[in-house]
Amino acid sequence: MTMSYSDKVLEHYNNPRNVGSLPKDDVTVGTGLVGAPECGDVMKLQVKVDPETGVIADAKFKTFGCGSAIASSSLATEWLKGKTLDQALEIKNVDIVNELSLPPVKIHCSVLAEDAIKAAIADYKRKQAEAEQGHDNGTAPAGGGTAAAGVR
């Protein structure tokens, strides 16, 4: 039941892309931490954004979870690089399901990856808004989302 992984899941599991961490206090870095250890899945996904262009320059992940969760987050970081924030928000869990041929019992892994992307971008936007407020004493341009949605 559990061992019927697709080749792509195995590939990402054996050669995960972009494992690691970005400095989470950097204002150009957004961090999303989703899932819960009790449920067997925690994903940390980070994006580093070029504030001038709004393009994601780098993405990193760390995941506690099954092979499909690792593969979903690895794939997500691969897809995020080079995308604008708006493009990144268009990544949907079904895209991940299709790309990795995830079975129904593993769909939640893709949902978690989508949540992690959203949380990371929300965290980046919040930081930017705060930075802008701090520097210009102006109003925040974008709504401040909450990072680490749902963790623990």
Next chain:
Amino acid sequence: MNLPIYMDCHATTPVDPRVLEAMLPYFRERFGNAASRNHSFGWQAEEAVEAARKQVAALIGATAREIIFTSGATESDNLAIKGAARMYREKGDHIITVVTEHKAVLDTCKHLQKEGFQVTYLPVGRDGLVDLDQLRDAITPKTTLISVMAANNEIGVVQPIAEIGRIARERGVLFHTDAVQAAGKIPFDVEAMNVDMASLSAHKMYGPKGVGALYVRRKNPRVLLEPIIDGGGHERGMRSGTLNVPGIVGMGKASEIAAAEMAEESVRVAGLRDRLLAGLRGGLDEIYVNGSMEHRLPGNLNVSFAYVEGESLLMGISDVAVSSGSACTSATLEPSYVLRALGVGDELAHSSIRFGLGRFNTEEEVDYVAGKMVQVVTRLREMSPLYELAREKASGRAAT
């Protein structure tokens, strides 16, 4: 050394070549039905079954007539618990069992609850053992049956069967034990332990799948069971159905080998298990053994590798056959109920791996598995946000 390595002996064991040899004639020329009374084919089959019955009985200190052959231990558990509960319903309707029992026992008890029986599910301590005082307190005048497994299939913890047997006998309550994991691995004697019924399985002790047995005491006290399968009245009327002669012959041979080699084998297998644990501890910190190490089957090791999820671990050691208590590996998508019952947190339950060592494992295999585990756990921890958080916390504490 051949790959993949099999280290999942609680799930099943390979058939011992000596067992297979003993079985083969009963698929070929000696194919008779043991219930055929009028020709040599039947007599030959019956003779083989009776010889096997003696071999199985000898393994557990019983007499041959007390052995009922079944299709496996799930059937044996069903027959023992449903059979005794229904047979003695007029005496009482209360059953006592334990939360860490195999599903074959737990689901049978749940079924009986639907028929109106009362069931007490005793908790276990952190070490996986039942508390004998709690057991004593749970017995009521309505209690007819206590069912406690001899050794657990996930954590290998061995319950105090002799003490439970003594309590049950004193209180006049029947005592059934699921001895599937214990029989042939550790000393198990129905007389010395006051066991009234015991479930056995051939394929957990290097015999074939599809055959098991139920020991049913014939005197002091004589145990009667209401059958759950009706038919031709085989097996003293307790289990109708044509006997699986080759399987029974295999179970007999497997029992004979186990009885002869247990003393030596259990020391050797425990040595392998301890070597595995030492290898894991040598290469990794924050690993936790689940359940008592003292009261444990020689071949069992159940370990949680903190910060790493079990299924991803299994993926990393795909040339080693082991099991995990992770939700992702279970049909129910829940982490192991046995580990939960011990008070192991869900996070560590997700991180658990069960190693089941047995007769055919070697030191070379153990060293390979330990090395591979260390390598994979280390790699996955580098990938784990929980490990990173724990390290940050630890260094934060060190800095302040």
